Amino acid sequence: MNPFKQLTHIIFPPRCAICGDFQWQGPFNPEDSPNPICHDCTSGFNTIDAPFCTVCGIPFNSERIENHPCEDCLRTKPFFQASYAPYRYEGPILEAVHRLKYGQKTFVANAVGPLMAEFVKTRFPLPEPFLTMPVPLHPKRLRERGFNQSLLLAKQIAAAMNQELDFFSLIRPKYTPPQTTLSKKERQKNVQNAFRLKTPDAVSKKNILLVDDVATTGNTLNECARVLKSAGAEAVFCVTLAKAVL
Ligand SMILES: [Zn+2]
Ligand SMILES: [Zn+2]
Missing domain, CATH: 3.40.50.2020 (Rossmann fold)
Incomplete structure (x- = not known):
């Protein structure tokens, strides 16, 4: 991650694009590059699988x-x-x-x-x-x-x-x-x-x-x-x- 992005992540911690929750729970690690959608939301997605x-x-x-x-x-x-x-x-x-x-x-x-x-x-x-x-x-x-x-x-x-x-x-x-x-x-x-x-x-x-x-x-x-x-x-x-x- 580039230093500018790291800095903006410190000032504006990323939130989940769907539920709005903060993406980082534990201590801040600037190397983390979070998914724009949190784990809770992703695991609530219901996929359409075969047979269809x-x-x-x-x-x-x-x-x-x-x-x-x-x-x-x-x-x-x-x-x-x-x-x-x-x-x-x-x-x-x-x-x-x-x-x-x-x-x-x-x-x-x-x-x-x-x-x-x-x-x-x-x-x-x-x-x-x-x-x-x-x-x-x-x-x-x-x-x-x-x-x-x-x-x-x-x-x-x-x-x-x-x-x-x-x-x-x-x-x-x-x-x-x-x-x-x-x-x-x-x-x-x-x-x-x-x-x-x-x-x-x-x-x-x-x-x-x-x-x-x-x-x-x-x-x-x-x-x-x-x-x-x-x-x-x-x-x-x-x-x-x-x-x-x-
Ligand atoms: Zn979420
Ligand atoms: Zn059909």
Whole structure:
């Protein structure tokens, strides 16, 4: 650790990005380079492990079966090839998303972004090069929040994997109420035609990694994927930090 960083760590002891607790319990050791997330929070992360749906990523209850497409994905094939998340949307991960999105704690993205990048490297059959794109916010929501949490995460992934980031081509011209306030049926309708490509050429023949914070029904990601595919995208893969497992 460089001396400047050591000094700032003495003046501002690092806190966990999720729960805010101080990272050092014992005597101060400037050689310690703590993880931005504390041990308690990390051990409370619930990962989504096999067996899971190879398309939408939902985990299956039985441990004895292989990964395979779920019934929903077989019945209505999504526009994306696959949509995976490393964690279930609960516990410290839910807290992390809330701090990031509603608590304006943008540094949370720096702590969880690298975990998502690591997950993409290991889980996704994603051909390189690929274009990393965040799910866009409507300009009104962007003004209210001040930042797009999905862009912060996408930036981390693109940088860690040395891939191009495009947060300009896919736009959200339709203002819609938050998906969380709606029923399952209403959610699909809500995001219908909400997205558009400003520069369709940008995605033509490209492999896309679409990034969002949380997937619940997957309607938002699927609608983005539909727009990208209709503009000639080769394949669309989606990654979210968390998936709500109902
Ligand atoms: Zn913590
Ligand atoms: Zn599925």
